[in-house]
Amino acid sequence: ELKVEQNPLFLSMQEGKNYTIYCNYSTTSDRLYWYRQDPGKSLESLFVLLSNGAVKQEGRLMASLDTKARLSTLHITAAVHDLSATYFCAVDIYGTDKLIFGTGTRLQVFP
Amino acid sequence: EPEVTQTPSHQVTQMGQEVILRCVPISNHLYFYWYRQILGQKVEFLVSFYNNEISEKSEIFDDQFSVERPDGSNFTLKIRSTKLEDSAMYFCASSPRTGYEKLFFGSGTQLSVL
Numbered sequence: 001e002l003k004v005e006q007n008p009l010f011l012s013m014q015e016g017k018n019y020t021i022y023c024n025y026s027t028t029s030d031r032l033y034w035y036r037q038d039p040g041k042s043l044e045s046l047f048v049l050l051s052n053g054a055v056k057q058e059g060r061l062m063a064s065l066d067t068k069a070r071l072s073t074l075h076i077t078a079a080v081h082d083l084s085a086t087y088f089c090a091v092d093i094y095g096t097d098k099l100i101f102g103t104g105t106r107l108q109v110f111p
Numbered sequence: 112e113p114e115v116t117q118t119p120s121h122q123v124t125q126m127g128q129e130v131i132l133r134c135v136p137i138s139n140h141l142y143f144y145w146y147r148q149i150l151g152q153k154v155e156f157l158v159s160f161y162n163n164e165i166s167e168k169s170e171i172f173d174d175q176f177s178v179e180r181p182d183g184s185n186f187t188l189k190i191r192s193t194k195l196e197d198s199a200m201y202f203c204a205s206s207p208r209t210g211y212e213k214l215f216f217g218s219g220t221q222l223s224v225l
Contacts, residue, residue: 043202043216088154090154
């Protein structure tokens with residue numbers, strides 16, 4: 001069974017600081033996704049990572065993928081309050097049509 | 112930007128009642144999904160649907176659940192006899208094709224079973 005684990009589960013950080021969220025998964029996968037969810041809201045797609053070594057950046061967020069280590073990271077640079085949300089990674093099971101989500105990382109950015 | 116729409120946004124029902132959750136996927140999309148999220152927990156896959164049939168389903172998606180695309184635009188999830196543990200946020204999603212594409216999620220239906 002594919003397992004997807006994120007850490008930390010909760011992250012409280014000061015504005016202007018940098019931090020990294022980690023996503024480990026247990027078996028081979030084609031693609032890794034990062035989603036953002038604001039409280040009571042839907043899931044907003046941030047990144048889709050398709051191959052080993054893939055790196056994507058959008059604003060203060062940068063995601064990378066190491067398929068050999070089965071690890072993805074979401075790096076936050078110079079955090080601002082607007083980044084406060086829950087971040088989920090998700091992995092699809094090779095050859096299937098479904099995503100397995102991680103446990104989520106709840107990020108709070110304070111002044 | 113096109114979006115997936117879901118109705119209702121909130122649904123309250125009594126245990127044992129049937130509920131139908133409705134979704135209108137993005138018009139040129141071909142793959143459709145239901146996911147659910149119990150409060151404070153991770154998002155869980157329920158079912159995927161393509162070419163008018165189920166392509167994948169999870170263990171959660173038992174005989175009490177069914178999906179349908181009745182008219183070429185709507186995509187529905189029916190729970191025949193709701194249980195307390197069915198209380199969750201249900202998200203519909205769609206994609207133009209499988210593989211290498213992100214899923215577009217709707218805003219969700221919060222189902223509360225009393």
